[in-house]
Amino acid sequence: MATTSALAQTVAPSADIARGDIEQGRRLLDQYQCGACHAIPGIPAARGTAGPPLGQFGRRSYAAGRVPNTEALLARWIVNPHSMNPATTMPAMGASEQEARHMAAYLLSLQ
Template sequence: MHGAQNRLSGPTGATRAVGLIGLLMLVGCGNARPGPTSNPARGKLVINRHACGSCHWIAGVAEANGTVGPPLSHFGSQQMIAGALPNSPDNLTRYLLSPESVVKGNVMPNQHLTGGDARDAAAYLLTLR
C-alpha cells in the first residue's frame, strides 16, 4: 500500500488519480454516448425484446403494429425527438434511457435500457427513413 501511495502523490500522481476517477465514473454510469460500437442489428433485437412494437408501428419489426405511440417507421428522417430535442444519436440515446427526464409528463415508459442497448436501439431507429 505504501508504494501505491507514493505513485499517487505529487502533481503527476494527482493528475493520474483524477483521470482514473473520471474514467471510472464514465464506465460506472453506463456512458450513454453513441459511438462506433453501436449496432443497428442489435438495436432491432433490443426493440423486439422490449416490445416497443406494442405501442409503436415500426415497419420491418415483427409484431410492431401498435397505435398508442407515434409510428417510428421513418424516425431517422424526423427533425425532432418527442417534439423536444433535435434528432441526433446522442439525444435519442438520452431520451431512450429516460424519456421522463427529457419530456416531463411523457407517457412513454422507462424501459430501463442499458447504455449499450439504448445506443443500439438509437442506431437502428436512425436507419429508418
C-alpha cells in the first residue's frame, strides 16, 4: 500500500486541466448518478446509503479516508478509485479528468 505522501506525489494534476467549476460539478454528480450510492446535498435525487454521505465534504481532512482532501487527489479518486484503494467498492464511472475536477470542486464547496 502506498503512503499518503507517495500518493500525493504520484497524482500531480495535469498542467492543461483547469480548476473545476462548482455548478458543472453538481450537474455531473447528478448525471453520473453518484446519488445512487451517496447522499449529496444540493442534488435532490441523491439519497443513496451504500456509500458514505458527502455532506460537508469540504471540511474533511481526507478524501476516502486515505488521501489529503484536495481537488487534484479527489479528482484522481473519482476517475480511478481502485488505483488509490484496490479494495474499494466504489466503481470507476468513466468520468474524464476534467469532469472529475468539476465534481471535486462541487464536493469541496460543501461546507
